[in-house]
Amino acid sequence: MAIIIGAVRRNPATVVVLAGQASEGLLAVVGRSMNVSLVRPEEPGDGLEAAAGALRRAAGISSPYVLVAADPLAAVAAEWRAMWEISREPRGSEAFELRAAEALAAWRAGQFELPDYYLVLAGTGEERPDFYLGPLRSVRPHRVAVVAAAEPAEQAAGLLSALGALRHGRWWPPLEEVIDAARRFYPGALAESGSALAAGGSAARG
Numbered sequence: 293m294a295i296i297i298g299a300v301r302r303n304p305a306t307v308v309v310l311a312g313q314a315s316e317g318l319l320a321v322v323g324r325s326m327n328v329s330l331v332r333p334e335e336p337g338d339g340l341e342a343a344a345g346a347l348r349r350a351a352g353i354s355s356p357y358v359l360v361a362a363d364p365l366a367a368v369a370a371e372w373r374a375m376w377e378i379s380r381e382p383r384g385s386e387a388f389e390l391r392a393a394e395a396l397a398a399w400r401a402g403q404f405e406l407p408d409y410y411l412v413l414a415g416t417g418e419e420r421p422d423f424y425l426g427p428l429r430s431v432r433p434h435r436v437a438v439v440a441a442a443e444p445a446e447q448a449a450g451l452l453s454a455l456g457a458l459r460h461g462r463w464w465p466p467l468e469e470v471i472d473a474a475r476r477f478y479p480g481a482l483a484e485s486g487s488a489l490a491a492g493g494s495a496a497r498g
Contacts, residue, residue, distance in 0.1 A: 304355075305350070305357060306409070308410070310411050310451075312412055327357055343363050372388050373420065396471065399467045406470075413451075426474075427477035430477060431473050438454070
């Protein structure tokens with residue numbers, strides 16, 4: 293059980309959000325696992341409302357692991373990455389702050405809680421600024437796991453292995469603290485974790 297702002301979380305399963313570009317082949321393989329239930333958004337697209345709905349459905353599923361192929365922080369993550377993309381025209385923080393405000397409003401209204409864990413699909417190519425591997429993992433290293441593989445078969449094997457190796461740790465801080473960490477996080481700090489990704493993508497020790 294994990295403590296959430298004075299309340300006790302009693303989800304019957306370990307809820308994991310899958311972050312990154314997941315192919316249909318990967319999701320199909322994972323969905324056939326006896327220990328994993330796959331939840332997709334009921335509504336088209338990957339918007340905040342659809343992702344929040346998927347997380348709410350996941351919270352009621354009785355299964356060792358529930359993998360949610362949607363994230364209510366996806367737009368926040370995308371705008372944070374866009375601020376640091378050196379290959380694109382520099383962007384300010386306005387779009388990030390807008391998406392952050394939307395996510396915070398939904399979270400405060402009880403539309404979603406953060407999952408037990410984030411599982412990040414990280415390619416083996418050139419590293420890019422990443423919200424999940426950067427500010428999100430910086431606040432709770434044990435709550436963010438990584439699968440560093442490019443091929444769907446390798447990703448599926450790595451994903452299932454990572455689920456079985458998730459480590460216990462402190463619960464997430466309030467979402468305001470996560471957003472504030474993103475405002476203050478410098479992507480150059482990701483270089484410190486590059487060797488861990490290359491070695492197999494386990495979460496950093498904290």
